[in-house]
Amino acid sequence: MELGLVGLGKMGGNMRERIRQAGHTVVGFAPHTAGADVGSLKDMVDALAAPRLVWLMVPAGAATQSVIDELKGLLSPGDVVVDGGNSRWTDDARHAEELAAVGVGFVDCGVSGGVWGLENGYALMYGGEPEHVARAQPVFDALKPAGEAGAVHAGKVGAGHFAKMVHNGIEYAMMQAFAEGWELLESADVVTDVREVFRSWQEGTVIKSWLLDLAVRALEQDEHLDQLRGYAADSGEGRWTVEAAIDHAVPLPAITASLFARFASRQEDSPQMKMVAALRNQFGGHAVEGPKGT
Secondary structure: OEEEEEOOOHHHHHHHHHHHHOOOEEEEEOOOOOOOOOOOHHHHHHHOOOOOEEEEOOOOOHHHHHHHHHHHOOOOOOOEEEEOOOOOHHHHHHHHHHHHOOOOEEEEEEEEOHHHHHHHOOEEEEEOOHHHHHHHHHHHHHHOOOOOOOEEEEEOOOHHHHHHHHHHHHHHHHHHHHHHHHHHHHHOOOOOOHHHHHHHOOOOOOOOOHHHHHHHHHHHHOOOOOOOOOOOOOOOHHHHHHHHHHHHOOOOHHHHHHHHHHHHOOOOOOHHHHHHHHHHHHHHOOOOOOOOOO
C-alpha cells in the first residue's frame, strides 16, 4: 500500500525504512530535510492515490495542529490521518472532529520503540473507529514487533495516546527505581563493582527488563556516569499522566514522585532543601553548609 509520512526525525526516519522493508511505498515529507521524498505537504498528497493514508510523526501541540489544518485543505473524503506523535489524548477528539468535517478519518497511535524500533519493531497503541483502523492495519503490521504481541486497538479516538501516556508514566517510575538503586549501591563502600551487580540482575531476577539491559549498556560506556550531568528533562507525558490521575481520583504515588524527581534534577541548589536543612538545624542542631564557593 501507499503511505504519506510527515516527520522524518529519529523515529519517523526509521519508521519509513521499516515500512519500506515490509514492501509498502512511503512518500516522506519534512520541511528543510535533505532526506525528504517531496518538497511540500501538497506534493506528498498529490503523489498518493486516493483513498490516501497519511501518518504524522511531528511534535505535539501547535506543530501537529498546523499540519492537520493544512491537510484539511488537501485531503479528500475517504482519506485517513494517523497521528503517531506524542499528542495529548485530549487533543485527539478535536482533531477527529475537524477532519470529519471534510470527510477524513482519524486514528491516534501511541508509538514506543525509540531508536531501536527499526530493528526490533515498535509497540503500537491506537484508537479510532474500526473502519479507519482497518485502513491503517497494513502499516501497523509492518511496524509492530514480530509475534502476537506489540499492537493493540485500545478503544475509541484518544485511547491510543492515553495508553501511551500511561506507558510513559510507568516508564518514569521504573527508571527512577533503577536510578535510586544505582545511587545507593554507588554510595555504599561495601559494594565494589556496581556495574557487575547490575549485570548480574539481567538473568534470573524479577527485575530483568529492557530498561535494565540499557542501564548495563550505559554503565559499560561510562562506569560511574561521570560524563553525565544529573539533569533529566520530561517529555510532557509524565505530567499528563499525573493530571489524568487527579481527574480520575486514582493514586499514583510512584509515578508522581518520579516526575517530581525530574524537576528536582534541574536545581543545582534546591530551595526546598534549604528549608529542610534549616529545619533540621533548628530542631536537632544538625550542621548546615553555606552556599557553594564559600
